[in-house]
Amino acid sequence: MTVISTPPPPLPVRRKPNGPIGPAGTTGSVAPGGPADAAGQVGADGCADGRAGSTGPAGLTGSADPIGSAGPGSPGRAAAPGLSPMLHRLAAERATGVLLREHGTLYLSEGRIVHAESPETPGLDVLLTTGGLLHPDAWREAVAQAGARRRVGRYLVDHGRISEGSLELCHVAAVFDAAYFVLGASGEPARFRYGAVHWLGAVRPVPVAALERETLRRRELLHRIWPDPATDSAPLARAELPAGPPVTARQGAVLDQVDGVRTAADISHVLGRPAFHTLVDLRRLVAAGIVRAAPPRAAEPEDPSHGPPAPDPHHPQQSGAIVDPVSALLAQPAADPGIALLRRLRDALEAL
Amino acid sequence: MANTETALKEALASIEGATGAALVDYTSGMALGTIGGSKGFDLNVAAAGNTDVVRAKLRTMEHLGLKGEIEDILITLSDQYHLIRLLTGRGGNGLFLYLVLDAKRSNLAMARHQLKRIEAELEV
Numbered sequence: 293m294t295v296i297s298t299p300p301p302p303l304p305v306r307r308k309p310n311g312p313i314g315p316a317g318t319t320g321s322v323a324p325g326g327p328a329d330a331a332g333q334v335g336a337d338g339c340a341d342g343r344a345g346s347t348g349p350a351g352l353t354g355s356a357d358p359i360g361s362a363g364p365g366s367p368g369r370a371a372a373p374g375l376s377p378m379l380h381r382l383a384a385e386r387a388t389g390v391l392l393r394e395h396g397t398l399y400l401s402e403g404r405i406v407h408a409e410s411p412e413t414p415g416l417d418v419l420l421t422t423g424g425l426l427h428p429d430a431w432r433e434a435v436a437q438a439g440a441r442r443r444v445g446r447y448l449v450d451h452g453r454i455s456e457g458s459l460e461l462c463h464v465a466a467v468f469d470a471a472y473f474v475l476g477a478s479g480e481p482a483r484f485r486y487g488a489v490h491w492l493g494a495v496r497p498v499p500v501a502a503l504e505r506e507t508l509r510r511r512e513l514l515h516r517i518w519p520d521p522a523t524d525s526a527p528l529a530r531a532e533l534p535a536g537p538p539v540t541a542r543q544g545a546v547l548d549q550v551d552g553v554r555t556a557a558d559i560s561h562v563l564g565r566p567a568f569h570t571l572v573d574l575r576r577l578v579a580a581g582i583v584r585a586a587p588p589r590a591a592e593p594e595d596p597s598h599g600p601p602a603p604d605p606h607h608p609q610q611s612g613a614i615v616d617p618v619s620a621l622l623a624q625p626a627a628d629p630g631i632a633l634l635r636r637l638r639d640a641l642e643a644l
Numbered sequence: 645m646a647n648t649e650t651a652l653k654e655a656l657a658s659i660e661g662a663t664g665a666a667l668v669d670y671t672s673g674m675a676l677g678t679i680g681g682s683k684g685f686d687l688n689v690a691a692a693g694n695t696d697v698v699r700a701k702l703r704t705m706e707h708l709g710l711k712g713e714i715e716d717i718l719i720t721l722s723d724q725y726h727l728i729r730l731l732t733g734r735g736g737n738g739l740f741l742y743l744v745l746d747a748k749r750s751n752l753a754m755a756r757h758q759l760k761r762i763e764a765e766l767e768v
Contacts, residue, residue, distance in 0.1 A: 456647040457766045461739070464676055465669065496647075506674055509692070513673060538706040540699075542671070542738065569671040569738070
């Protein structure tokens with residue numbers, strides 16, 4: 293079918309050298325559309341934008357938020373390159389199908405976004421059922437009854453399982469949440485499969501421009517709260533503070549899930565909250581010095597992330613394992629609260 | 645019953661003096677729906693900015709150890725009222741309604757009352 297050939301995506305003006313951005317995928321390779329595959333598959337725009345998703349301490353200056361709506365002073369810079377040139381073209385040609393990228397998928401219908409999914413984020417079902425808006429059985433029933441007709445959303449509303457307003461709000465939250473990750477840095481070329489339709493059915497389509505604008509605004513928001521993206525993906529640990537500042541109830545719920553093992557994505561699934569919201573809460577907790585990324589070698593037997601450890605009664609063998617806590621601490625310079633504080637200070641100063 | 649658009653339209657139509665309204669997620673700062681506003685008054689910018697207002701108040705309450713919930717926040721300008729109403733429904737976790745009123749044409753007590761009713765209709 294149709295094969296779009298694309299120019300290589302624009303390279304970022306500045307790229308943070310040690311950011312988690314692979315230079316791979318900038319070649320705009322075109323996958324051969326196999327004749328057996330009725331759906332045209334197009335490879336392009338693998339790494340739409342080098343600064344995507346990772347805003348390192350010094351990374352996001354100047355070129356940040358080119359069309360964001362957050363800053364009142366930024367309306368004039370609308371000509372900046374988008375997050376995904378391919379998505380722009382698909383919107384322009386009013387395409388219907390699914391865009392497959394490294395971190396998830398975007399479903400389009402006549403050029404507008406109707407659904408988005410990412411493994412990094414809880415799906416619509418989790419958002420609906422965890423908060424008690426919808427019973428899991430009702431969801432399963434709707435998928436079974438209306439999935440084949442691709443009208444699950446309509447079915448839920450028509451059968452009085454959920455109000456149209458609630459479904460819309462949860463759906464739009466899920467779409468923007470997943471899109472934030474789908475449109476993040478990607479090391480693989482994207483593909484588009486024409487004609488694919490999601491089984492949920494249309495709820496409230498979102499224009500591509502609005503999605504991109506919001507995604508850029510979200511990046512800038514995270515960067516403004518705390519510039520280091522380390523806690524977005526790493527296992528998280530509490531920083532040992534003598535007396536932590538009080539946190540809001542929503543942040544408290546996130547903090548309760550921080551156990552030295554779970555990541556932001558894990559916490560979002562447990563709480564049934566959009567993953568981006570967890571990132572926001574976590575960056576605020578990091579900025580307040582309450583949470584930090586767990587040291588990379590925080591192995592369970594010694595678990596230095598929990599500071600001077602009281603022996604865990606559930607793991608009596610552990611107390612024997614920590615033969616020399618001093619050398620364990622020395623091997624983990626990040627565990628020294630003084631050094632951790634200095635690093636945070638340095639990061640904050642660099643971000644100014 | 646109502647979807648977001650209908651509820652916001654109703655807010656604008658039924659509340660005397662209302663010139664704009666938005667439904668806002670205060671963690672991300674995103675407006676999930678807007679109605680009204682003008683070239684000189686971008687509701688998306690207002691939505692993002694007013695999340696800081698809500699957050700500051702929530703934090704202050706934590707610092708003070710207050711256990712009550714915020715029902716609404718009123719900001720009076722010389723010529724406008726800005727009314728923020730936090731939604732409390734099961735799914736309304738972390739949302740607020742934001743209403744802009746023309747001070748000369750509006751009745752504040754009535755507007756608060758109407759906003760409460762619209763919240764109920766949203767069923768979030």
